[in-house]
Amino acid sequence: MTQESHSQSDYGAKLDFSQTMSYGDYLHLDSVLSAQHPLSPDHNEMLFIIIHHVSELWLKLILHELTATRECVKQDTLQSAFKMTARATRILEQMISAWSVLTTLTPSEYSRIRPSLGNASGFQSYQYRLLEFVLGNKNAVMVKPHQHDPQVSARLESELRAPSLYDEALRLLARRGFPLAPAVLERDWAKSYTPHASVEQAWLEVYQNTERHWDLYELAEELLDLEDLFRQWRFRHVSTVERVIGYKPGTGGTAGVPYLRNQVNVVLFPELWKVRTAL
């Protein structure tokens, strides 16, 4: 075949989508790709918008995976849970690498965008707040920025009051016969979890008898992977923020870097870290 006829070949591909669903139709690309509306004339605002859109899409998938994981833990179908937790962890890896795209944004470039942001901040990401709640970092105040949106508020309120993924893991330990304190199993789910010696003792036994408790051991390691990666995301966020805005306050009204540094210290699954010292 000559080069010319190659370039004219349609490779057998379907070329007419006047009557049938195309790639763009299936993915609703018209909505997704028309959602980027820079408010400043600055070239770099497109990066700022797209990195947030991409992160929100990944958050949507993480929530999808982790709420299903929690359901599997509840039903004691751990093999499916492991598959989904592993996927959520891989997504976090993507979200962590994404920070290196954003670090190409310099302080002078950001300062040209900042006036257009007003009070908009990731602090108001309801999907991020849902994820924190699913992971057990509960704080009723975080629902307040969403009061103006009854649907989102209701979703957050309901997640605030539901057992977290870790709470369900602990209930599973109890169903498997580990003697956990009632304070751990029946508590106000809207409050963050307080570590308990009976839980550390249970995980210790799991780690000391891995053959006997293989699936719980695997669950513990999957949860730890998740928290490890989430910590790394928080750290890369605060580091990027310090690099771009220094110690200026955030658009969302907090002190900025000092607030975010505090969040890096949040511990989601405390006994899974503590048990390491005892092993």
Ligand code: HEM
């Ligand atoms: C140059 C880029 C960025 C800057 C300067 C920045 C700055 C900040 C600051 C200062 C806060 C604290 C709240 C406030 O007062 O505003 C914050 C919170 C937050 N940002 Fe960013 N951010 C950036 C990029 C991102 C990206 C790409 C995401 C991805 C979704 C993101 C998600 C969040 C979230 C979820 C919070 C709430 C964290 C928490 O409450 O623990 N940020 N950001």
